[in-house]
Amino acid sequence: MTSSTLTVNASAGVELSYIDSGAPAQASYITIFAIHGVIFTKEIFQRVIDLAPSKGVRFVALNRRHFPGTTPLSPEELSITQTGGTGDSQREGLVEARGHEIALFIDTFIQKFNVPSILSGGGVALLGWSLGATFALIVISSVDTLPEDVRRRLNEYMRSLILYVNDNRRTPPPPIALGLPTPKQNWTFLVDTTVPENLRLPAFGQWCRSYFDHADIVGRDLDKLSWVLTSPRRTPTLFNGMPLSIQRYGEDAATDLPFLFFSKQILAAYRKTFFDPGVFPSMKRAFVCGDKTCAFCIAGLWAVQDEEKELRTADAKAVKYRIIPGANHFVHWDDPERALDVFIAMA
Structure with missing residues (x-):
């Protein structure tokens, strides 16, 4: 499938690359926008995209900044990303800019392709997979600083936010991708200093594609996870x-690792997005993972459930949770039809 680009910031010359299933046969349909994680590019969703028309949905996967086909980060942006910048103001500005880019991509796509709105039986679901979940959160949390016409349009379209997740100490999501504390049990190749630094990312990329046999996920005991x-x-x-063409282990993927510097900003974005009733009041929030995924994902689901009990007010929408039996972190590749059915159900 051929990639295309959309301009999201004309003055800075920023374009985001994407692949698109195209509109299904019927006039009204849901459009799912997917954000990839670390290492794996937008083509990680190719098998789902191939099925989308037969399921009556449109599926669009985009590449984030610094990944192939999308405008690289500027030297200043790259410096702040890799070092955390000089303080909170720089970090907050960078996080907001990344959120705005994807929000403007969605808005531009809606207008260019006349995407059906919620009122006409359509609407948009935003899907963030792995580290992409962090970016999905900052898209929603930063909308209130976009131009009024963009906010109005997005309010007519945003029907659901789906976090489809995994986690580890340095490449989120939850808990660390949400700015929450990392469990003491946590381990990945990325933080194992006995592994040569240049091999940690490739080792992680292979390991995270495994399946894991957890002793018990019902009792919510972190020590029972593998x-x-x-x-x-x-x-x-x-x-x-x-x-191999959809796997990135070089500079582009490495720009994701320092996101640990932004835990304060990510925590604020997560809590605002999930628990502020004034942010897209009608939008559904959902959290999806497999029961054979990395332990961090299940720990993240539990962490969000605990946060919801403490922080969600009566006028805020309840979070929907879905654990997929037998699925690992790559169910969209191993069993794309099952994955797409879940995404549609959560949309």
């Missing part, structure tokens, strides 16, 4: 035809 050991009972996604 934090390190992968399952011998299921072939990892690594061996399921995933091309």
